[in-house]
Amino acid sequence: MVPVALLPAAGILLGIGAALTGPLADYMTFLQNDSVEAFSSGMTTIGLSIFENLPIIFALGVAIGLTGGSGIAALGALLGYIIMNTTISLALGITPEMAEEAGEYGMALGIPTLETGVLGGIVVGLLAVWVYNRFKRFQPPEVLGFFAGDRSVGIVMVFTSIFLAFAVMFVWPPIQSGIDAVANVIASDATNPLYIGLYGFLERVLIPTGLHHIWYAPFLWTSLGGTTEVGGQMVSGDQYIFLAQIAEGVDVTAGRFMAGKFPVIMFGLLGAALAMYRQADKKNRPVVKGMLIAAAGTAFLTGITEPIEFTFLFVAPVLFVIHAILAGISFALAFMMDVQLGWAGGSGLIDFILVNALPGTNNWWMNLVMGAAFFVIYYFVFSFAIKKWDLATPGRAGQEAKLYTRKDYNAKKEEETSQENTASATTKKGKKSKDAYRETAKDILEALGGKENIEYVDACFTRLRVTVKDAKQIDEPQLKALGAAGVMKYDKNIQAVFGGKSDLYKNEINDILERSA
Numbered sequence: 001m002v003p004v005a006l007l008p009a010a011g012i013l014l015g016i017g018a019a020l021t022g023p024l025a026d027y028m029t030f031l032q033n034d035s036v037e038a039f040s041s042g043m044t045t046i047g048l049s050i051f052e053n054l055p056i057i058f059a060l061g062v063a064i065g066l067t068g069g070s071g072i073a074a075l076g077a078l079l080g081y082i083i084m085n086t087t088i089s090l091a092l093g094i095t096p097e098m099a100e101e102a103g104e105y106g107m108a109l110g111i112p113t114l115e116t117g118v119l120g121g122i123v124v125g126l127l128a129v130w131v132y133n134r135f136k137r138f139q140p141p142e143v144l145g146f147f148a149g150d151r152s153v154g155i156v157m158v159f160t161s162i163f164l165a166f167a168v169m170f171v172w173p174p175i176q177s178g179i180d181a182v183a184n185v186i187a188s189d190a191t192n193p194l195y196i197g198l199y200g201f202l203e204r205v206l207i208p209t210g211l212h213h214i215w216y217a218p219f220l221w222t223s224l225g226g227t228t229e230v231g232g233q234m235v236s237g238d239q240y241i242f243l244a245q246i247a248e249g250v251d252v253t254a255g256r257f258m259a260g261k262f263p264v265i266m267f268g269l270l271g272a273a274l275a276m277y278r279q280a281d282k283k284n285r286p287v288v289k290g291m292l293i294a295a296a297g298t299a300f301l302t303g304i305t306e307p308i309e310f311t312f313l314f315v316a317p318v319l320f321v322i323h324a325i326l327a328g329i330s331f332a333l334a335f336m337m338d339v340q341l342g343w344a345g346g347s348g349l350i351d352f353i354l355v356n357a358l359p360g361t362n363n364w365w366m367n368l369v370m371g372a373a374f375f376v377i378y379y380f381v382f383s384f385a386i387k388k389w390d391l392a393t394p395g396r397a398g399q400e401a402k403l404y405t406r407k408d409y410n411a412k413k414e415e416e417t418s419q420e421n422t423a424s425a426t427t428k429k430g431k432k433s434k435d436a437y438r439e440t441a442k443d444i445l446e447a448l449g450g451k452e453n454i455e456y457v458d459a460c461f462t463r464l465r466v467t468v469k470d471a472k473q474i475d476e477p478q479l480k481a482l483g484a485a486g487v488m489k490y491d492k493n494i495q496a497v498f499g500g501k502s503d504l505y506k507n508e509i510n511d512i513l514e515r516s517a
Helices: 004-021 023-027 034-052 054-065 071-092 096-101 117-135 142-147 151-186 193-205 212-221 238-248 261-279 282-302 306-313 317-336 349-357 366-388 406-412 417-429 434-447 476-481 499-516
Strands: 105-108 111-114 227-230 233-236 454-459 463-468 487-490 493-497
Touching: 004 034, 004 238, 004 349, 034 054, 034 238, 054 071, 054 117, 071 111, 071 117, 071 151, 096 105, 096 111, 111 151, 117 151, 117 212, 151 193, 193 212, 193 317, 212 238, 227 238, 233 238, 238 349, 261 282, 261 306, 261 317, 261 349, 261 366, 282 306, 282 349, 306 317, 306 493, 317 366, 434 476, 434 499, 454 499, 463 499, 476 487, 493 499
Parallel strands: none
Antiparallel strands: 105 111, 227 233, 454 463, 463 493, 487 493
């Protein structure tokens, strides 16, 4: 998630740059001047530079993310990426001219090499993580004491990266051939819509496991999502092709692995939220209304869906399966109707406007048509399912075990006066102060079994990810009382969905652990 978090900024730059010289300029003629064109070109070039360097960004991001933020590991990843590609270039005699002419070669930080793309960066990042964890406490003989500990990481990376380069030269060509063969089936104009629908279904259904990032990444950033020439360069990956075409100002042909998500995320989930609200007991509707508006509104604006999806995932899993099936249908329909939509940060209103409507992608307006249809479909299908199977969705049939409000939290903590006052004051203000986040983080730490039970704490966009020593010490109801929309356990690995607050809680918890060390 470290490198993925950079993409929205790049997308905004590309969207604004493309909009200023795209269809918007046809209607606002004052934009048709040299100054605006120069500004637009600069924004586009800066934004595109991030996507052109995604492999090294992923190498650094993986190293940072899997070592708890180690700069030494990141430096090792940078060193390893340079050495791996330089070794490949020298061993295979790849020239810049070959990189320009042949699709299997490319340029990496100015080095002509094999086009391993994002996968190559991830592999180097993983190698850097292994070297860092293995050698960060290395103790050589006293005469070589200068190379002890962290200082040994870079030296080891030099030699292991050379070996990695030869392994890549042997392994990568058949892998690339396999990827190309699959891409020729699922990324061609003659693709069976069922393949795209299956992709969309799996992209949703894997969310509870957290593996959806692994599923969609190859389609968005590698040749598995297609390869197209844009501006005289070969570009691979559905999202990269889409944004490159936006930046170049040419007709957009990419988006098959993104377009179907917009109608479901922006409009379908609004229909699901309305259905759950209407099916809630009347006395509970005021509480349910606020919760669902916040969750569905987040999905509509930004494309972050876990708050609303986890709202019904844990209380009525059948609704989540229905949601995943409808998402697959949306992907297939969007492909069949030649809808080219894409995103930089998320499939919400912000990306829909900036990188689709303003630049004028092909059939961008179909999102509104499909969205209206899916809003109605979701509303009636969810309403039918809830009534038919008497599902205990939020606020219905006495359902309280899986969702907790701030009032529930205050009642549970009424004996702890100081914390109750902090929570009550926070509720009245409508926002949390830094002290309130710290207090909640302390409570979360206790619900996780205390500092003695913690091995590692991290977070992605919406989930607090913790490795514990004993999973039996986890107080799951208390985590939900503190605001977790859902809690998942995989052996000693815990994922608690706190939405956008997850990263804040992670930082506070890590600060507490450091102070007590």
